[in-house]
Amino acid sequence: MRSLVVRRTALAASAAALALLATACGGSSDGDSKDKAGDGKTTQADKTPSATPAKALTADELEKVALAQKDVDNGKVDTKITGANDVKKEQVKAEDTACQPLALTQASAAQGDPAATVKRVWTEAGKKKPSASDAMSEEAMLASLDLDKVILTLASYEDSGAETVFKDTKASLEKCAGGFTYTGVGEKVKTLKVTETEAPEGADEALAMTMTIAADGGDKMVFKAVVARKDATVASFVALNLAAAATGKDFEFPTHIVDTQLAKLK
Template identity: 40%
Template sequence: MRATAVRRTALAAAVASLTLLATACGGSDSDAKGDGGTSGAKDDASAKPAAVKALSSAELEKASLEQGDVAGHKISKTGPEDIAQPGDVTVDKKECEPIGFAFYGVKRGTPVGNAGRKVVEEPKKDESADPEDLLAGMLDMTSSLVTLASYDGDGAVKNMAELRESAAKCATGGFTLSMKGSKQKVTKLTEEKVTGGEEALAWRVQMGEGDEVAPFKLVSVRQGGTVATFFSFNLAKTGADADFERPTSVIDAQVAKLG
């Protein structure tokens, strides 16, 4: 890994880190998320919403991931410092607000309960004596913000439908997010196939422009009246053609705990 590549990686890491700090602003007991990415669930999942009673924040906490639930990952709770208020985030296109708010954990609809976790993949071990290779290995790990939001009635189904519609309208052309004055440009949304729960959506999200482009992953899964949202990035990935695997083990473990 050459010095130029290391500098580019470090730049991407800085951009991604700033975005994670912003996205971390939404996954605690005080705020909710209900967003995701591509469709790959049951075809009629949204056509026949079941009458459900929302889980409380306390119940969602019990259903949230804990340390030890996912091998090779460190899991911690989101705290009050991670909470974003709706007024903190603006999107330059109204139709892109649902998908844009998903990145930052901004509450949508009227969730009854909320819970959040930060999940970070442990660095891969590398016995190489090359400092640049060691740095690359330390950066090559996926971090995710996981949030749960529960809704009464068909609230969760509507949440997913709103997200799907927003992403379809904003897949091309781009839009700009502003988190407390810090702007992020979303240049492309690419739908990806995903399965899980009663309904699932997923996208590859391209943020940044020029040499500061980096990919992110957004996944939303509905299980009953609860929507689980996963927003992930990998610090080692940069460039328009860069990509990384979704944290499938994290998603599967969380959906399993939701029953």
């Protein structure tokens, strides 16, 4: 994935250019439910699935409950997803089949055989634009790039398909936490480690994780992901921060996007 070639030297480029590179990649209130890396809590992951599978939502029904522009007070929600943000499962192959669910999650590709899928991309509005006098300084450029992006995939499943997808993802996380390699859209991606983090509330089952990926020149990139099941629908969120992509540093998951989407899945 081309986002993995983002280097520290990209700080000299414009924010728009780096944002374009980042599109090839491919998670309560902000105050109380921040992503807590490394604490291993999964408060939603061990709930017992319903004995009677819920009815799968149709594509039209998914469109109605998917994140919309009116649901956010910051940033832009794109509803027509194409190209690098619309990766298909056939384009993703993990070297270890046990890690395939994590590879699909990271690539924002729906798992299994969904009855219907819908995608959204939310991009945060820029917090600060560099002035003409300091536009080339590293500090100013980092400030301009400090914005989050979330690729959201909603997939509905017949019978117990959603429960199976979640179960497979959880097993993959346990098996492949030490890292894995996969090919996505023709490019090899090496994930160095996956750290389970605190899962969000508001779902029947949920997992959250931080993925550290090897980038060029020995650098690293951090992705965040949430996989949540609500009835027969699985919602997968992959988050990237452009400044963090350039520096390899950690960032906080935009949990309000997860909360908003899960609240719509009634």
